[in-house]
Amino acid sequence: MPQTLHNFMVLDFAPLLAGLLAAVSCGLLGNFLVLRKLSLMGDAISHSVLPGLVIAFLIAQSRAPLPMLLGALAAGVATVVLVELLKRLGKLEPGAAMGVVFSVLFALGVLLLEHRALRGMDLDADCVLHGQIEYRIWAAAPTELSAYLSLDTWATAPVQLRILLISLVISAVFVVVFFKELRIASFDPQASTAAGISASVMHYALMIVVAVATVASFEAVGSILVIAMLICPAATARLLTDRLKSQLWVSVGVAATSAVGGYYAGAFVPGLFGLDAVNAAGAITVVSGLLLLLAVLFSPWHGVIARAVRQRRVRLDVLRDDLLGALYRIEESGEDGAELADLRAVLGSGTQLAVRSASRQGLVSGDRGRIALTDKGRAESAGLIRRHRLWEHYLVGEAGFRPDHVHETAERLEHLREQTPRRGPDADPHGKPIPPESDPNTDPSIDPRGA
Amino acid sequence: MTDKSPQSSAPSAAPTPTRLRPPQSVLDARPEHSAQSPLSVHAMTVAYRRKPVLWDVDLDVEPRTLTAIIGPNGAGKSTFIKACLNLVPRATGDVEFWGMPFRKARSRVGYMPQRETVDWDFPVTALDVACMGRYRKIGWCRPVSRSHREAAMACLDRVGMADYADRQISQLSGGQQQRVFLARALAQEAELYFMDEPFAGVDASTERAIVRVLRDLRERGSTVICVHHDLQTVEAYFDNAVLINMRIVASGPVSEVFTPDTLHRTYGGRLTLLDQASEAVARASRGRG
Numbered sequence: 001m002p003q004t005l006h007n008f009m010v011l012d013f014a015p016l017l018a019g020l021l022a023a024v025s026c027g028l029l030g031n032f033l034v035l036r037k038l039s040l041m042g043d044a045i046s047h048s049v050l051p052g053l054v055i056a057f058l059i060a061q062s063r064a065p066l067p068m069l070l071g072a073l074a075a076g077v078a079t080v081v082l083v084e085l086l087k088r089l090g091k092l093e094p095g096a097a098m099g100v101v102f103s104v105l106f107a108l109g110v111l112l113l114e115h116r117a118l119r120g121m122d123l124d125a126d127c128v129l130h131g132q133i134e135y136r137i138w139a140a141a142p143t144e145l146s147a148y149l150s151l152d153t154w155a156t157a158p159v160q161l162r163i164l165l166i167s168l169v170i171s172a173v174f175v176v177v178f179f180k181e182l183r184i185a186s187f188d189p190q191a192s193t194a195a196g197i198s199a200s201v202m203h204y205a206l207m208i209v210v211a212v213a214t215v216a217s218f219e220a221v222g223s224i225l226v227i228a229m230l231i232c233p234a235a236t237a238r239l240l241t242d243r244l245k246s247q248l249w250v251s252v253g254v255a256a257t258s259a260v261g262g263y264y265a266g267a268f269v270p271g272l273f274g275l276d277a278v279n280a281a282g283a284i285t286v287v288s289g290l291l292l293l294l295a296v297l298f299s300p301w302h303g304v305i306a307r308a309v310r311q312r313r314v315r316l317d318v319l320r321d322d323l324l325g326a327l328y329r330i331e332e333s334g335e336d337g338a339e340l341a342d343l344r345a346v347l348g349s350g351t352q353l354a355v356r357s358a359s360r361q362g363l364v365s366g367d368r369g370r371i372a373l374t375d376k377g378r379a380e381s382a383g384l385i386r387r388h389r390l391w392e393h394y395l396v397g398e399a400g401f402r403p404d405h406v407h408e409t410a411e412r413l414e415h416l417r418e419q420t421p422r423r424g425p426d427a428d429p430h431g432k433p434i435p436p437e438s439d440p441n442t443d444p445s446i447d448p449r450g451a
Numbered sequence: 452m453t454d455k456s457p458q459s460s461a462p463s464a465a466p467t468p469t470r471l472r473p474p475q476s477v478l479d480a481r482p483e484h485s486a487q488s489p490l491s492v493h494a495m496t497v498a499y500r501r502k503p504v505l506w507d508v509d510l511d512v513e514p515r516t517l518t519a520i521i522g523p524n525g526a527g528k529s530t531f532i533k534a535c536l537n538l539v540p541r542a543t544g545d546v547e548f549w550g551m552p553f554r555k556a557r558s559r560v561g562y563m564p565q566r567e568t569v570d571w572d573f574p575v576t577a578l579d580v581a582c583m584g585r586y587r588k589i590g591w592c593r594p595v596s597r598s599h600r601e602a603a604m605a606c607l608d609r610v611g612m613a614d615y616a617d618r619q620i621s622q623l624s625g626g627q628q629q630r631v632f633l634a635r636a637l638a639q640e641a642e643l644y645f646m647d648e649p650f651a652g653v654d655a656s657t658e659r660a661i662v663r664v665l666r667d668l669r670e671r672g673s674t675v676i677c678v679h680h681d682l683q684t685v686e687a688y689f690d691n692a693v694l695i696n697m698r699i700v701a702s703g704p705v706s707e708v709f710t711p712d713t714l715h716r717t718y719g720g721r722l723t724l725l726d727q728a729s730e731a732v733a734r735a736s737r738g739r740g
Contacts, residue, residue: 178592188569190562193536193537238574242621243576
């Protein structure tokens with residue numbers, strides 16, 4: 001085995017894998033916390049783990065992994081139950097109940113740590129905050145490649161890896177086996193319960209699995225990373241897809257990317273600026289936050305930029321419609337077109353844009369600054385005026401508006417190409433003729449997503 | 452303190468199994484508490500934090516009928532449904548479905564909650580939601596098989612939503628969302644349906660579609676109980692009506708229970724509603740005359 005690879009196995013393998021396993025198992029479960037608007041629950045559980053660890057240490061008098069794990073798990077479950085009790089008995093909203101429980105339990109843990117009997121316990125605030133995955137060195141990593149085929153070799157790997165792997169398996173099996181039940185219980189708890197899939201049973205089951213994942217991850221990577229990993233991948237994935245199944249896959253991908261990317265970014269990026277490597281858990285958290293930011297900005301449908309583009313396109317369509325409507329009315333009055341300056345006086349600052357867009361689509365022609373409808377533009381604008389006047393007729397006839405109150409509303413409704421009032425008369429409430437129904441090809445139905 | 456309902460004179464049917472038999476005095480007072488009735492509620496009281504919401508409710512629903520539950524806001528209409536389905540605890544009373552407790556009748560009972568109770572931004576499609584109606588039939592921990600998905604698809608088709616099966620539910624209009632909910636209820640293939648305000652905030656064509664589906668359900672032998680808020684359409688849409696205001700004011704065929712007196716007792720002094728009601732009564736009597 002080459003020296004570099006051996007170095008990797010000794011120094012980087014265990015921390016990297018620990019971060020990856022923790023991120024993926026938390027990221028997977030986080031989907032259901034985010035969907036059920038319980039994101040704070042991960043926060044609550046991961047903070048209350050501290051007193052659990054301390055009390056377990058007091059009882060067992062050792063830092064052996066099993067008692068630590070059981071203590072933390074008991075604390076996690078206790079948090080869930082306490083939050084429910086507070087909600088019910090204290091009549092508190094869920095956020096307040098979670099906030100109270102985890103701050104009090106965390107403080108209790110800190111107080112206990114101050115206790116003299118615990119001075120020997122190497123559980124300091126740093127470790128609680130961001131864990132110590134960098135120190136999970138696999139000193140016994142063999143130099144021979146073939147040795148990795150033997151299970152005995154893996155038995156010498158840091159024990160945290162095994163715990164995290166078990167926790168990931170539990171999370172994944174839980175989500176896969178109860179996918180259907182989690183979906184209905186998260187979406188519609190009442191119908192779910194009525195159909196025999198008790199939403200509160202699913203809630204407690206989910207919380208216990210979250211507690212397991214949190215506790216397993218906590219020792220390795222600290223509480224900051226746990227909280228970020230429960231929320232960030234799920235929130236990122238939610239922005240990138242509208243299907244629960246793909247959201248789960250995307251969140252796993254995001255979690256894995258931030259774990260690996262964050263680990264190496266923490267090790268190498270500070271070096272570029274002549275600084276020391278930073279804490280890996282912190283770097284992973286920052287990377288997952290950055291990924292979320294990217295999704296907020298660039299998500300193809302929910303992203304800020306995509307939304308702005310869509311809104312701009314709709315505004316342009318509206319402006320173009322208004323231009324066509326104005327030209328149609330000008331033709332009705334006997335003229336065969338209008339100067340750009342006159343149109344700008346009616347339509348405002350976007351006129352130039354609208355003219356450019358309409359002429360690109362062959363709807364208007366501009367000869368020496370005089371804008372006129374083409375045949376195609378005339379058919380299009382007749383459809384628009386038809387919708388406008390049908391709406392005016394409908395608003396007066398069916399909705400009881402006064403004739404002089406309907407123009408502005410119709411001016412908005414005319415842009416909707418679906419659900420125009422059917423079969424109107426020949427004239428609108430102001431006596432203007434309603435153009436006949438045009439060729440359906442010029443009346444395409446728009447993408448109902450709102451584009 | 453039970454309100455005597457017009458229905459209580461209905462012919463008595465098979466006796467209750469001895470195993471579950473209540474005291475004879477109770478049986479005498481409620482002869483129709485039987486395996487024939489899809490829903491039989493006896494002396495049900497529901498309280499939230501010691502404040503009664505429903506008080507001593509008795510109700511028997513005839514099979515193969517459409518029943519409207521009517522009453523002012525806060526009268527306990529939704530609570531009535533939830534208490535029947537064990538979604539909120541009952542202080543007293545028992546509820547039987549074909550003479551059985553809800554636990555045993557669960558797969559024969561469908562429920563359609565109010566549309567506002569769920570998050571319509573949830574990342575599922577219309578078909579996913581319709582498939583949820585099949586979950587009970589599919590059973591725990593098993594994936595939705597193709598045949599169940601096809602059955603759910605057929606239900607979407609029955610409510611005119613087949614073309615929207617792959618839409619994410621937030622992209623549907625309110626009326627379309629309501630139809631998806633209805634499709635999910637249909638997918639349960641239940642014999643008794645509870646629907647909470649199925650007509651709330653829907654467009655005219657959705658309202659017609661829902662009415663068509665309800666009548667179709669009745670044709671196929673199902674019983675439907677709807678919380679309904681539009682007094683104008685009760686006569687046209689429903690066979691029976693239950694007037695509730697914390698207790699049952701009246702229940703029975705719409706033409707019998709829809710009187711100015713009962714409506715007044717149900718709605719109290721709410722004038723606009725009363726105007727609406729008297730108009731509805733006038734129209735109903737014209738229809739009979």
